[in-house]
Amino acid sequence: MFGGKRELLARGLFWSGATFLLGQLPERDLLLVLNYHRVGNPDDDPFDPGVFSATADQLNEQISYLKRHVSLVTLPEALAFADGTIKEKARRCRVLITFDDGYLDNYEVAFPILRSHGVQGAFFLVTNMVGSCYVPWWDHIAYLIKTGRQRRFCLRYPADLVVDVDENGMTKSLREVLSLYKRPENTDPARFIRELGEEGKGEELPGTLRRFLDWDEAREMIGGGMAIGSHTHSHPVLSQLGPEQQRKELAQSRALLREQLGIEADALAYPVGNTTSFSDQTRQIAREMGYRAAFSFHGGTNLPGITRCYDIKRVGVGDQSWPRFRVQAAVSRFAGRYWP
Numbered sequence: 001m002f003g004g005k006r007e008l009l010a011r012g013l014f015w016s017g018a019t020f021l022l023g024q025l026p027e028r029d030l031l032l033v034l035n036y037h038r039v040g041n042p043d044d045d046p047f048d049p050g051v052f053s054a055t056a057d058q059l060n061e062q063i064s065y066l067k068r069h070v071s072l073v074t075l076p077e078a079l080a081f082a083d084g085t086i087k088e089k090a091r092r093c094r095v096l097i098t099f100d101d102g103y104l105d106n107y108e109v110a111f112p113i114l115r116s117h118g119v120q121g122a123f124f125l126v127t128n129m130v131g132s133c134y135v136p137w138w139d140h141i142a143y144l145i146k147t148g149r150q151r152r153f154c155l156r157y158p159a160d161l162v163v164d165v166d167e168n169g170m171t172k173s174l175r176e177v178l179s180l181y182k183r184p185e186n187t188d189p190a191r192f193i194r195e196l197g198e199e200g201k202g203e204e205l206p207g208t209l210r211r212f213l214d215w216d217e218a219r220e221m222i223g224g225g226m227a228i229g230s231h232t233h234s235h236p237v238l239s240q241l242g243p244e245q246q247r248k249e250l251a252q253s254r255a256l257l258r259e260q261l262g263i264e265a266d267a268l269a270y271p272v273g274n275t276t277s278f279s280d281q282t283r284q285i286a287r288e289m290g291y292r293a294a295f296s297f298h299g300g301t302n303l304p305g306i307t308r309c310y311d312i313k314r315v316g317v318g319d320q321s322w323p324r325f326r327v328q329a330a331v332s333r334f335a336g337r338y339w340p
């Protein structure tokens with residue numbers, strides 16, 4: 001799970017005390033935005049383990065560490081840094097904690113941890129999923145494989161793949177099926193899911209299990225010091241839409257957040273968020289629709305003066321060992337670069 005050369009290097013640096021020494025060096029003036037999705041234990045869950053960023057204990061440990069070594073900031077403070085209107089001149093490593101998609105565990109697990117530390121998290125909600133039992137495709141695929149009675153079977157669409165859970169294990173099998181789904185040749189996602197269900201003999205989805213936090217919970221989170229932003233209305237890859245549809249996604253989401261929560265959503269997080277999932281046009285539309293800033297997800301830190309407000313970089317937290325998290329945080333704090 002925590003393999004690879006970088007992991008070994010991280011462990012070496014951690015145990016040699018280098019992270020401690022790095023922590024003594026002056027801080028670089030920057031904004032580091034961490035991004036989480038689900039919080040909890042993937043072993044207790046029938047859906048995609050790949051969207052779990054941390055367990056409750058890991059999140060608690062990470063926030064405690066960050067509180068001691070960097071300046072955790074609020075969404076408004078982060079936006080003021082990004083657009084250059086920040087008043088204070090101190091050199092600080094500012095870290096903003098963000099969560100995408102608005103899964104129910106964000107309310108049940110992450111919110112109490114953040115509140116207990118007095119730290120603000122910014123939660124980006126997909127407005128048509130709020131309070132729903134909706135199962136996104138990655139979770140549906142994982143559910144079908146995990147509940148499947150057939151341990152070995154073949155998929156034929158959009159290309160041949162032999163799935164063998166006993167031979168390859170659940171994690172690898174799941175990864176292979178998800179990457180088959182993501183192929184551009186998969187132009188009929190409904191067929192893909194149907195055939196996966198038939199071949200693997202997976203169970204029907206439990207239709208009544210709520211999976212996303214609802215408006216009451218979002219209001220309670222705002223009351224508890226959290227910030228809420230938009231992650232669009234239905235989570236499309238914006239660059240795949242025409243300008244009218246993009247406008248609709250961003251406007252509808254912002255209007256619902258105003259109507260339900262009484263807030264003017266200043267910030268947007270692009271779904272998927274890599275460099276090809278939004279365009280110059282998307283940035284322009286986000287500005288027109290009243291967003292002051294938008295967050296991407298293609299890695300890196302944000303330095304003063306060169307941060308683009310509609311492309312504030314974020315780095316994902318997930319599947320990191322404790323030594324590696326510490327090394328990454330320490331390197332960012334001192335060097336201004338996030339070590340992948």
Ligand SMILES: [Zn+2]
Pocket residue numbers: 100101231235271272
């Ligand atoms: Zn998302």
